[in-house]
Amino acid sequence: MMDGTAPVWQGPLLTGLFVLAAAGLTAGVAFFSLWLSDRRKLRREDQRQWDSELKQSYVTIVDQTREVYTALVVLEAASPSELGDVTVNALEAVQKEALLLELIAPKAVHEVAFALSNVLSEIYQGAFEGERQEPRPEEWRERTLQKMNGLEARLRVEIRRALRMPPN
Structure with missing residues (x-):
């Protein structure tokens, strides 16, 4: 027979269910x-x-x-083979770094690094062409230094951009 009152167990059961739901929700939000x-x-x-x-x-x-750069400027009077030695070591290191940058850096960064390795390759070839025609033409050296400086500046800009730093 129904007299309109709730059973005694219904209040604690509903309270327990709400507590469990709140604890579950809190744990889910925390997780x-x-x-x-x-x-x-x-x-x-x-x-x-x-x-x-x-x-x-x-x-x-x-x-x-x-x-x-130092070898081109300071060692200009030195033998082309000394310039070649310095350049080939630099070329190997820069190519290695360019390959690494190809994996970890934006396209613009590794393109500049590869362009720098191309300039180093030109210097290496020019060192031995200079051996055949002494002395090396001054305009070749100046043009090469300008190319190198320009690419270094571009690399700096692209690296700063990749590092999310303001341009300098």
Whole structure:
């Protein structure tokens, strides 16, 4: 027989169900928030790692091209084979870094790195052409230095862009 009152057990049962639902919802929100936070941290750490590798590649490339620059300017009176030795070492290092940049950097960055390796290759060839026609033409050296400086500047701009830094 129904007298219009709820059974004694119904109140605690409904309260328990609401408590369990609230706990489940809270745990779900906490889990989702933690997942998002971990994902953000992981992305940030990955980005730091890529940025570090980009910076290291830039320093290696510039260091190698500066050695060739020095060899062109300072060792101009030295034998072409000395220039060739310095250039071939730089060429190998820059090509290696360009290949790495092809994997980790935007297209514009590794294109400039490959262009720099092409200039180094021209210098290497020019060193031995200079052996055949001493002295090496001054305009060849100046044109080559300008090309190298221009490509270094472009590489700096592209690396800064890839690192999300303001242009300098």
